[in-house]
Amino acid sequence: MGSRASLLLRQEEIEEIQRETGFSHNQITRLYSRFTSLDKSQNGALSREDLLRIPELAINPLGERVVQLFFLEGEDEQVNFRQYMRTLARFRPLDPSQKNDKEGVNSREKKLEFAFRMYDLDQDNRISRDEVLQVLRMMVGVNISEEQLGSIADRTILEADTDGDQRISFEEFCKAMERSEVEQKMSVRFLD
Amino acid sequence: MALLTSSAVFLWGFSVFPIIVSFTTIIIPFFSSLGLCKVYIDCLEWAFEFATNRIQQHDSRQDLNGNRGEQLPDNNAAALKDKNSVALIQEEERTTLKKVRSFGTLRREFELSDCYHFCRQGIEAIADDSVTKCFSAAELPSWNLLTRTNTHYEFVSMRLTILWVIGFLFRYCCLLPMRFILTVVSVNIFLMTTAAIGLMPNSRHKRHVSKYVSLMCYRILARAFSAVVTYHNKENRAKGGICVANHTSPIDVIILACDACYAMVGQVHGGFTGMIQRAMSRSEAHIWFQRSESKDRQAVSNRLKEHVSDPDKLPILIFPEGTCINNTSVMMFKKGSFEVGGTIYPVAIKYDARFGDAFWNSSKYNMIQYLLHMMTSWAIVCDVWYLPPMHRKEGEYAVEFANRVKHEIAQKGGLVDLLWDGQLKRMTVKEDFKKEQQKEYSKLLKVE
Numbered sequence: 001m002g003s004r005a006s007l008l009l010r011q012e013e014i015e016e017i018q019r020e021t022g023f024s025h026n027q028i029t030r031l032y033s034r035f036t037s038l039d040k041s042q043n044g045a046l047s048r049e050d051l052l053r054i055p056e057l058a059i060n061p062l063g064e065r066v067v068q069l070f071f072l073e074g075e076d077e078q079v080n081f082r083q084y085m086r087t088l089a090r091f092r093p094l095d096p097s098q099k100n101d102k103e104g105v106n107s108r109e110k111k112l113e114f115a116f117r118m119y120d121l122d123q124d125n126r127i128s129r130d131e132v133l134q135v136l137r138m139m140v141g142v143n144i145s146e147e148q149l150g151s152i153a154d155r156t157i158l159e160a161d162t163d164g165d166q167r168i169s170f171e172e173f174c175k176a177m178e179r180s181e182v183e184q185k186m187s188v189r190f191l192d
Numbered sequence: 193m194a195l196l197t198s199s200a201v202f203l204w205g206f207s208v209f210p211i212i213v214s215f216t217t218i219i220i221p222f223f224s225s226l227g228l229c230k231v232y233i234d235c236l237e238w239a240f241e242f243a244t245n246r247i248q249q250h251d252s253r254q255d256l257n258g259n260r261g262e263q264l265p266d267n268n269a270a271a272l273k274d275k276n277s278v279a280l281i282q283e284e285e286r287t288t289l290k291k292v293r294s295f296g297t298l299r300r301e302f303e304l305s306d307c308y309h310f311c312r313q314g315i316e317a318i319a320d321d322s323v324t325k326c327f328s329a330a331e332l333p334s335w336n337l338l339t340r341t342n343t344h345y346e347f348v349s350m351r352l353t354i355l356w357v358i359g360f361l362f363r364y365c366c367l368l369p370m371r372f373i374l375t376v377v378s379v380n381i382f383l384m385t386t387a388a389i390g391l392m393p394n395s396r397h398k399r400h401v402s403k404y405v406s407l408m409c410y411r412i413l414a415r416a417f418s419a420v421v422t423y424h425n426k427e428n429r430a431k432g433g434i435c436v437a438n439h440t441s442p443i444d445v446i447i448l449a450c451d452a453c454y455a456m457v458g459q460v461h462g463g464f465t466g467m468i469q470r471a472m473s474r475s476e477a478h479i480w481f482q483r484s485e486s487k488d489r490q491a492v493s494n495r496l497k498e499h500v501s502d503p504d505k506l507p508i509l510i511f512p513e514g515t516c517i518n519n520t521s522v523m524m525f526k527k528g529s530f531e532v533g534g535t536i537y538p539v540a541i542k543y544d545a546r547f548g549d550a551f552w553n554s555s556k557y558n559m560i561q562y563l564l565h566m567m568t569s570w571a572i573v574c575d576v577w578y579l580p581p582m583h584r585k586e587g588e589y590a591v592e593f594a595n596r597v598k599h600e601i602a603q604k605g606g607l608v609d610l611l612w613d614g615q616l617k618r619m620t621v622k623e624d625f626k627k628e629q630q631k632e633y634s635k636l637l638k639v640e
């Protein structure tokens with residue numbers, strides 16, 4: 001039955017979130033219901049356990065990385081509704097009118113930034129060979145040997161690294177991902 | 193003083209109680225056969241539509257005021273009513289990496305963009321997933337004038353509020369006491385009659401009387417929840433064997449038992465429930481397990497087999513999901529009851545949640561709160577479809593058979609057929625599924 005906590009989402013807040021993220025009124029209220037249904041402790045914020053309790057996320061090889069990126073926004077250990085919406089807003093599909101909009105919350109740049117952060121484990125704005133290796137290991141599990149993964153990581157760094165520092169910066173990452181159709185693949189169609 | 197109390201007891205015993213009993217067993221069924229139920233339901237539907245329209249007008253006014261509100265379609269009320277799926281996102285047809293790239297076993301090099309797929313699936317799961325949805329009450333397309341289903345209460349209009357207040361008073365002051373009395377009455381009748389039947393010697397007459405009594409008691413109990421049930425395909429009703437159904441609430445049992453008699457299966461409880469269990473066992477053979485026994489799969493299976501092979505005994509009623517699901521989907525069926533052999537009679541139960549959501553969210557509400565919700569809802573309206581009996585095919589695994597039955601039930605009831613285990617309500621998902629995904633992905637990569 002409907003959640004009592006949703007009575008707390010005021011009209012002004014909805015409008016603010018609408019301005020900030022571009023979600024519609026309906027989408028915001030429904031995502032708020034979703035947020036409260038995930039919040040088992042009912043304290044207005046989600047913890048890592050709350051998110052990883054979702055079975056489909058728990059079985060995702062990169063599930064924990066995705067969760068981690070929610071927590072980069074604000075204080076550690078708890079995600080409030082605004083942060084939740086901000087992160088989800090990255091995945092809104094691009095409107096045709098936004099083609100050249102670099103600043104929008106769901107712009108091509110922002111989507112690439114999300115993907116970049118997936119690899120950048122220590123948040124130093126550079127992807128090192130080790131980080132590629134670790135993420136690869138998450139994706140393939142035990143099915144590929146260490147040496148083979150190592151050579152894949154080496155090749156990846158080699159191809160993307162243009163300034164020779166053995167690490168991938170954000171600009172190099174964007175260059176490498178030019179043809180990767182990031183707008184389609186990193187978009188989720190939110191129904192109204 | 194003693195004279196006063198004893199005369200009061202006599203008064204109750206000989207006048208009031210029979211009046212109530214005759215009221216419930218004769219007068220109310222008479223009224224319902226007049227189609228009063230239909231009229232009641234129609235009135236409610238009208239009220240719900242009115243409420244929805246009001247809210248819609250209010251909402252559309254709001255959105256137009258907002259800066260970036262997306263254009264709402266014109267025919268809002270209609271759009272809402274058609275929305276059977278309450279999905280938040282549109283999942284792309286599972287364009288897994290497999291479909292996109294591989295022709296047969298063609299492998300490709302790793303690219304940094306491979307993480308996109310997992311990112312998107314992760315975000316989709318966070319925004320909306322098919323499993324956690326099943327464990328909380330489903331969203332309604334239109335408001336049914338109960339605060340518990342109104343997720344964003346705002347003052348919309350005076351008329352709506354008045355309608356709600358009238359509804360509230362009607363439900364709490366009129367329906368609730370009446371329903372409560374009915375429950376008390378039916379439980380009393382049940383206890384007395386089963387005690388009486390228990391004294392009868394085992395014979396065809398005993399079974400006949402017990403069947404009649406059980407039907408009557410369950411029907412009175414169903415009235416206590418204002419259950420309006422439509423049974424379809426009664427020719428497929430269970431005759432011996434095992435009857436399986438999807439599980440939404442404890443009331444499922446009452447709904448099914450109003451039309452046919454079943455043997456129940458369950459753990460032995462203490463207290464009030466235990467008393468009911470013992471009373472039931474007096475008139476018919478039911479299967480009650482001790483907690484320790486229920487862990488022993490073989491023992492359970494043996495007892496079920498024993499019961500099924502006896503032609504005099506009633507069909508067993510089992511809910512293979514093992515837990516209450518919110519009636520939008522059917523989750524994994526446990527294979528235990530499908531290993532026993534014999535005929536399986538599937539039954540699909542679908543509730544119309546507009547009049548009262550029967551789903552019991554056991555992590556949110558306890559039994560008493562749940563019963564209170566039930567008794568203050570408008571009505572419990574549901575459809576029951578009896579499906580043709582099914583048998584296990586030669587060489588078919590119990591799990592496959594269980595899935596086959598589940599699929600039939602899901603199709604008939606218009607429910608989503610899920611492979612996930614209902615026990616995920618309480619436990620975490622197994623690591624194996626993640627390993628599967630990792631394996632699938634690693635197959636795509638070209639390695640030296």
